[in-house]
Amino acid sequence: MKWLLTIALILSSTTQYVSEVTAQTKQPVTTKQPVQPVRTLTSPQRRTSRPVFVLPKTPPRLSPIFGRRAGMGSRDNCPAVATALTALVPLQKEQKIDNQVDKSVVDIVGGLTISERPTFWFYIPYTQDLTNSIAEFILQDNTGNDIYRNAIALPLKPGVIGISLPETVTSLEVAKTYHWYLKLHCKQQTGSVLIYVEGDIQRIHLDFRVMQQLEATTNPRQKIIIYAKEGIWFDALTMLAQIRLSNPNDASVEEDWKSLLQSVNLDNIAKAPIVNSTNRQ
Template sequence: MLMVAKIKNRTYFVKIMNWMLTIALILSTVIDYPSKVTAQTKQPATSEQPAQPSRDRTSLQQRRTSRPVFVWPKTPKRLSPVSGRRAGMGSRDNCPTVATALTALIPLREEQGDSKQTDKSSVGIVEGLTTSERPTFWFYVPYTKDLKASAEFSLQDSTGNDIYKDAISLPTNPSVIGVSLPSNASLQVGKTYRWYLKVRCDRQQIARVPIYVEGDIQRVNLDSGVMQKLQAAADPQQKIAIYAEEGIWFDSLTMLAQLYLSNPKDASLAANWQSLLRSVNLDNVATAPLVK
């Protein structure tokens, strides 16, 4: 009996010791936990701003200041099988020699496989798209009012019939001018039209070939995706960039020209104007003055 009692006492003693050790471990954990939490959450003071908001602001600023760059649309591949001319030839019809030729402000793609073509910088696929019923056409005109010269703009349908034809006033100084269609002339969606600007410096010699530029224009409808992007763009310069990215040349150029004419001293608009023209290799007229 004595042996049994000793065994029971030893077992009881072991249980008590285990229980006390368990309580001691629990207490030490509870006491130590707040200090660990404090150490983990305590951060040194800093004047730096969080990185993510800064990146967001930078991205927004880049979008607002991005320069418009024209991108050729995938379709239509070509509006007309007939070549165009973006720049007039040097000196014809008794016109004086000029530093920069008569130039249409429009994209040009050189025709491939034409080894006989000698004036690749001005002759090729000269065309542009618009969504406007009555777009504005833009030209750099080096010939001025003081010359005994005349200028005529004309627009023809695909059969060669004149939609519009009228005399154009020459500028006081060599500059970029716009020619807008009147209320009695308009473009229909999906149809291609041919435009011309002709300058004659000798009105008595009508039979002579004038200095001229020519190309094509087609009116199109925007798809829903592009319309949504335009509606979401609050800044007019963002809209201009969108039109350029989508290959809608005339709308992009005209919107930018109107802004620029309203704010001729705005350096950002001047930079955007030059960016758009240089994106279609019109560096030679990118800094020419723009007049109404």
Template structure:
């Protein structure tokens, strides 16, 4: 945990955001075909959180970790990122869930035997959830869900997460990691009403249009896990990932939650 705490020392305690009132997207017509709906699943980024910036990184490179296998694409967090002057990258996203799911492209497999860990910290950099992650049998997109017995995320508070891969069993060499911030928000009652009457694909589009990244991605990823060959869902997945610059992840398989 020293690594995670030291990584977070550069950031001041996060500021609690004001209550959010999200825009209501144009109603989605029930007469639209699935293909048309899929083309509407594009992310509309919200305003960045207040200063200090969240920082973070979406890609885990191996330039300083010669023990790690060179891979492309690299370890990647499926999370939007923005740039703040002069050179700060901000990796962050919204959710409406108390126990959300996060998604990552994992290029390393269980054959590498790299110790891998997910950590969630509160605004004071205190670890509130920590879990060893079993590597999959093949490279692909994996999900990490906060279990029901984990601390529930509070509305309008920011939480920092880390996914770290150690390239030696002793954890002596610098690891590969991705890092970002997740914030739980409330949504406009009108949007909630829309969600209640929408299909799952429509729900993903509504979440994306309102800047709720993690819910939009999780809804769509779970649809694709059930029907990976559906062309409309493939189009929606492509549009959503390319809208945040993750073109190289689009064709990667979405793996089952528990890989053997």
């Protein structure tokens, strides 16, 4: 009888151990959390990030010449327009103090580029229907000498145009400031008052840090974001304009364009189309 009792106890202990081991083995299966989808850190960034211009810390101003970003809405023989002739460039307000009495606020207009021959962008409210009109783009060096001067054809409809410097123009020198004008006479006659915008541009070299960022990506959109963040206005805008022209129905590109212009308070131009315009040779 004793050996039968001993066998029974052994079998009972073995069965209990197996049950406990089985229960412990199954426990991770019953308590395991559902597998969560893998989320990368870069995906939301690509979907939500938009180009936003940040004013560079230096130079605080490009030249002592005050600029004009928007022309008059109606002047002399020019018809009234809802949105004035406008240069697509950043604008800073600066307080001008003369003899500690005159504290007038003046406009500092201009931006930076890394291009030897950059493209300048303007909103033109006037069209080819405006007879006897003449528009002219002028680029001068810091001594006031003309680097480039050319007549500009008005577009078929109001919109944004780009004016590129041709290969015949000497490339801009690094660290030198140039002054540009876009002038419009609505009628070619003596004494007529012109509408104009003006500002500065300075070519710079990229520092090593920014060069590394640009070389690390092949995505043009990411390059635009980098240019805008580093205060390199002309290259960010030109690159984005080229993408917008190539993708006229892309809502995301339109949002990028809107974001970049709004960051320099050009909300009133953000929805204007880019229209074809060629320089008169």
